[in-house]
């Protein structure tokens with residue numbers, strides 16, 4: 001059990017990659033607070049975590065809303081006493097040519113993918129700094145490393161998240177807090193199916209593939225760190 005006695009707070013844990021990470025962590029002894037907007041889905045993930053014999057919390061939370069984020073972190077700290085690992089996984093994608101992109105879609109993408117992690121990190125950080133211990137794992141994308149056609153808002157949000165991750169890795173090390181990012185390529189999830197309905201996903205990755213990388217980061221030795229992991233489809237080209 002690599003994460004025995006630890007507690008993780010996972011945003012977007014109701015389905016897809018977030019659920020995969022919740023399960024992989026639970027299988028290694030980690031208690032998991034699962035946060036997303038759809039109550040039924042967070043409950044389902046929480047039941048799966050419980051079935052692994054771990055403690056869990058199913059929390060309705062909108063990462064773009066500061067009040068909602070603060071309340072979610074508060075109840076998690078009150079329940080478990082600490083958050084060892086924050087996984088910023090909640091995400092939104094809506095792809096279209098830039099000249100057709102509305103300010104509303106731009107704002108929503110940035111609010112969920114970049115401001116969401118900002119709010120969650122700010123909410124959890126005081127407790128991590130006080131304990132001089134903690135890990136923050138941001139689920140970014142290969143869209144944070146290179147330009148992808150018709151993905152201007154999404155690419156901007158994920159490039160921003162990678163920038164934030166690197167500055168915080170530098171800034172928070174003196175407080176014993178490590179910051180990492182994972183940049184996945186195509187994973188067959190609801191988000192990908194909605195954003196790219198025309199693409200054949202038969203050879204795309206599964207949430208478990210990304211959970212595997214997340215578990216690696218969550219269990220790194222305190223002497224070593226890995227800033228960024230790119231996990232791409234075997235059939236794709238390097239970034």
Ligand SMILES: NC(=O)c1ccc[n+]([C@@H]2O[C@H](COP(=O)([O-])OP(=O)(O)OC[C@H]3O[C@@H](n4cnc5c(N)ncnc54)[C@H](OP(=O)(O)O)[C@@H]3O)[C@@H](O)[C@H]2O)c1
Nearest residue numbers: 012014016017036037038062063090091141186187189191
């Ligand atoms: N799938 C891919 O190909 C791929 C590739 C690279 C990176 N990623 C990244 O991986 C992460 C997870 O995506 P996924 O592919 O697993 O998609 P998914 O299956 O659609 O899951 C997205 C999760 O985020 C939650 N979420 C969305 N907006 C939220 C909000 N405002 N507040 C709280 N939770 C919110 C969703 O729940 P609710 O809607 O109920 O809130 C859901 O639980 C995202 O950051 C995405 O950008 C995905």
